[in-house]
Amino acid sequence: MVEYIIKTHENFTEKIGELVCMLEHSREVTLHEVSKLEQRELDFLPDDHSNSIGSLLLHMASIEFVHQVISFEKRDLTKDEYVKWGTALEMGDQARKVIRNHPVDYYLDELSKVRESTLTSLKSKNDSWLFEESKWGNGVAYNNYYLWFHVMEDEINHRGQIRTIKRLLRERRGS
């Protein structure tokens, strides 16, 4: 990032533009953390119960996709969408088995495709949309502003885990 400025962008209404700026800043820092990693680093599992960096990246894309479906289409995942994203969403044993053997470009491409779709949809919304409320099945209220705040929160949270895994990788290399 050339400058550390949060501000709106002409393609969006004011507050959506500021939120997009935060989402994009968060993503830029994430990409900076991972863009030079090799496949073996993306697949590395520090222990039997941790997630690989690759899984965490695909999880970020899956969380963003789910929040698109909820906020823009007001529905749950279809069966086909669940087949595609379920493993990355839920992580765990299955993710450790199947999310591997990809170069970093695979993950960057998935993140980028989902993000592009997010930005396209957000361009068609206005600030009052951010405050539209719905309820989860358990009766707890949420608004669209929260949903997209949470996409950012989830990514940053997992980026913290990625940093820990990178430190462990460096230590095991003895560098």
Next chain:
Amino acid sequence: MVEYIIKTHENFTEKIGELVCMLEHSREVTLHEVSKLEQRELDFLPDDHSNSIGSLLLHMASIEFVHQVISFEKRDLTKDEYVKWGTALEMGDQARKVIRNHPVDYYLDELSKVRESTLTSLKSKNDSWLFEESKWGNGVAYNNYYLWFHVMEDEINHRGQIRTIKRLLRERRGS
């Protein structure tokens, strides 16, 4: 949190209130992660180079304090402030040595005192203050909106690391 809603609060101008809502939501999730931890869990070091949960919590408070000084007072830390916060800011060996042997209330109290001061100061600012720009020593521009976005980002990032440490604690207990 009873509801997952981002909205402003009457004590703040509109956008500052929304940012405060995000900061407070992030904090609530952090507190939920740690508020029942015992001293030995807060002091636990998974390996020689990691930070304890206690250190990460004090680091969050220190980052917030530094951003108060930069954004509200437009200055660097004084020597005395650095003596108090330097170790938590920088982490590493010194933090591993000295930030320990405290119950969780010690950390919660430090977080709470700093947060209270943040909210008091933010109440006296207005939305245009968010967009006031300054430059770092290296010439890179930032605005106050970014600084407080970053306080949130840093906390969420370290919360991800806290979650990893909690998982390791559970596994070593064999539960």
